[in-house]
Amino acid sequence: MLHKQDDCIMVFQDIFRTIQPLATKEPKMKPKNKLNRVLIVGGTHGNEFTGAYLIKKFEQFPEQIHRSSFETVTLLANPQAFTAGRRYINKDLNRCFLRQNLEDSTLSGYEDLLAQEINHLFGQNGETPVDFILDLHSTTANMGLTIIVDNDNPFNLQLAAYLSYVNPSVKVYSSGNSGRSHNSLRSLGRFGICIEVGSVPQGVLNADFFLKTEAIIHTVLDYLELYNQGKVRLFSNNLIFYKYIEAIDYPRNEDGAIQAMIHPQLQFKDYEALNPGDPMFLTFDGQIIPYEANSTAYPVFINEAAYYEKGIAMCLTEKQMITVE
Amino acid sequence: MLHKQDDCIMVFQDIFRTIQPLATKEPKMKPKNKLNRVLIVGGTHGNEFTGAYLIKKFEQFPEQIHRSSFETVTLLANPQAFTAGRRYINKDLNRCFLRQNLEDSTLSGYEDLLAQEINHLFGQNGETPVDFILDLHSTTANMGLTIIVDNDNPFNLQLAAYLSYVNPSVKVYSSGNSGRSHNSLRSLGRFGICIEVGSVPQGVLNADFFLKTEAIIHTVLDYLELYNQGKVRLFSNNLIFYKYIEAIDYPRNEDGAIQAMIHPQLQFKDYEALNPGDPMFLTFDGQIIPYEANSTAYPVFINEAAYYEKGIAMCLTEKQMITVE
Numbered sequence: 109m110l111h112k113q114d115d116c117i118m119v120f121q122d123i124f125r126t127i128q129p130l131a132t133k134e135p136k137m138k139p140k141n142k143l144n145r146v147l148i149v150g151g152t153h154g155n156e157f158t159g160a161y162l163i164k165k166f167e168q169f170p171e172q173i174h175r176s177s178f179e180t181v182t183l184l185a186n187p188q189a190f191t192a193g194r195r196y197i198n199k200d201l202n203r204c205f206l207r208q209n210l211e212d213s214t215l216s217g218y219e220d221l222l223a224q225e226i227n228h229l230f231g232q233n234g235e236t237p238v239d240f241i242l243d244l245h246s247t248t249a250n251m252g253l254t255i256i257v258d259n260d261n262p263f264n265l266q267l268a269a270y271l272s273y274v275n276p277s278v279k280v281y282s283s284g285n286s287g288r289s290h291n292s293l294r295s296l297g298r299f300g301i302c303i304e305v306g307s308v309p310q311g312v313l314n315a316d317f318f319l320k321t322e323a324i325i326h327t328v329l330d331y332l333e334l335y336n337q338g339k340v341r342l343f344s345n346n347l348i349f350y351k352y353i354e355a356i357d358y359p360r361n362e363d364g365a366i367q368a369m370i371h372p373q374l375q376f377k378d379y380e381a382l383n384p385g386d387p388m389f390l391t392f393d394g395q396i397i398p399y400e401a402n403s404t405a406y407p408v409f410i411n412e413a414a415y416y417e418k419g420i421a422m423c424l425t426e427k428q429m430i431t432v433e
Numbered sequence: 434m435l436h437k438q439d440d441c442i443m444v445f446q447d448i449f450r451t452i453q454p455l456a457t458k459e460p461k462m463k464p465k466n467k468l469n470r471v472l473i474v475g476g477t478h479g480n481e482f483t484g485a486y487l488i489k490k491f492e493q494f495p496e497q498i499h500r501s502s503f504e505t506v507t508l509l510a511n512p513q514a515f516t517a518g519r520r521y522i523n524k525d526l527n528r529c530f531l532r533q534n535l536e537d538s539t540l541s542g543y544e545d546l547l548a549q550e551i552n553h554l555f556g557q558n559g560e561t562p563v564d565f566i567l568d569l570h571s572t573t574a575n576m577g578l579t580i581i582v583d584n585d586n587p588f589n590l591q592l593a594a595y596l597s598y599v600n601p602s603v604k605v606y607s608s609g610n611s612g613r614s615h616n617s618l619r620s621l622g623r624f625g626i627c628i629e630v631g632s633v634p635q636g637v638l639n640a641d642f643f644l645k646t647e648a649i650i651h652t653v654l655d656y657l658e659l660y661n662q663g664k665v666r667l668f669s670n671n672l673i674f675y676k677y678i679e680a681i682d683y684p685r686n687e688d689g690a691i692q693a694m695i696h697p698q699l700q701f702k703d704y705e706a707l708n709p710g711d712p713m714f715l716t717f718d719g720q721i722i723p724y725e726a727n728s729t730a731y732p733v734f735i736n737e738a739a740y741y742e743k744g745i746a747m748c749l750t751e752k753q754m755i756t757v758e
Binding site: 161164165168169193194248307308309310311312313314315316318319365366369370371372375390392393411413414416417 | 486489490493494518519573632633634635636637638639640641643644690691694695696697700715717718736738739741742
């Protein structure tokens, strides 16, 4: 027996949609460059099921992501990795989009070729270039609902500020100088943001995060529609913004083996203040390794499963208040 | 700078150890068969880091698991899978221990050969047969601290009852007729239990569960020592016991693709009552699929990442009160 599910979906959609009518008030912001094509991409990492299954859903119900002023296209980016339930087959697809790699005809790995194919389709010189990329990810870190922007592009910042304004639980992380603006799939678009949700284990579909991500997607699409129609209200917004400083690795021995764990007091504390002297790691023989620095940092991606192999236990950020005009 | 970490470790060890002196009171239970060798095994699944890193720790500090009346040996069961950060390389090692597989000389897969090698070392006809196997696992399901027993062997049940008595948050799950008593690594031992902790994502080392698992291991070793010394007090204990009934798969389409998620109201509700009519799944188009049955069940392994490919969304259990004599 099937019942119509009203509760969960409607609650999240309400949170994101109630404020939107305000955005239609004057003064309006005229679009400098109308957006013609928007790409929603999931499954760039095959074991991040939230995005992958949302793409599957949109393929089945394309009318839900249709908007009148632009074309919406979807991509399950790494289908073999998704089928295998793994992040990737040979290498991380979301690090394959450096220009030199996209132009290197000697590459032959699965993800290298996949990146070139995706660029050939959706890149700025591709068959159907996309103006905006909405990139769906999940993390084992306790990052809740995070919007990642890779640079200081005002269009992206304005959208991030809007999403944070509509739903104050949304955090905005700027990957800044971490390199993501050069090698990620979403770097193919003229504009783009990432929705990163967690904590979700790899290979797990969590309905709560699925519904919340879906609600953000609809808010983004509605915003882009308003933008194209010149109906986005100009708004000054004080945005709290977590800017990448540096990545911190686990303590390791001379063979590269991990010698300590994230300290229990730091686990799940993404976006919270880490002060000098606070416990950071706990070694296997019970020693505390504290955070040694002169100033407070705000860690994110704490204990992200996929980052063990990248030598990242967490990324430290600086918390800033910026005004997006 | 390093500080001695007293808090976390001591708290957990205290919980498990304070009641042990009671166990030395009369009447005592004479050991029928003294245990000579105990195997602690982790990393049977390479991406379950809790057990794998505990084995690494014990290899570094073997004196911590030394007891006077038996030999303790350790095994990182699937080293290649651990290095790769995957559950397995070719097939699930913890399903490779059926007698017919162990005797099949035509098998050539990595895990098939590994199982034969482990049997050759530790099996009852092996070089150094083990009397007791303590098998360390983690799950993405919210199963807290679970002791799994695979059969009604009184020795295993008594130990499980003892662990549950010492720490009431410990749950006891009987895998019963699910097949685990025939094909699992721990089936090689005369006796054995599994410690299953979660929710922990695959590929993540969670310090809290690491410390709690370590504390249980020490309680088990101390119990086995008392057993060998004839100092385990005979105790009648009313044990709450969750017995496997059946596995439930996700709703799928004709191609085998998942069509629904664990309903948000059921997610993380392992060991809680699931009543007829309660929401069980939520389809991608927002329909609730309720639990259709005549009686209450108690699900475990809800949304375990590794079970998607096995066609298991959860295992239903029956909650029983049994008296262990």
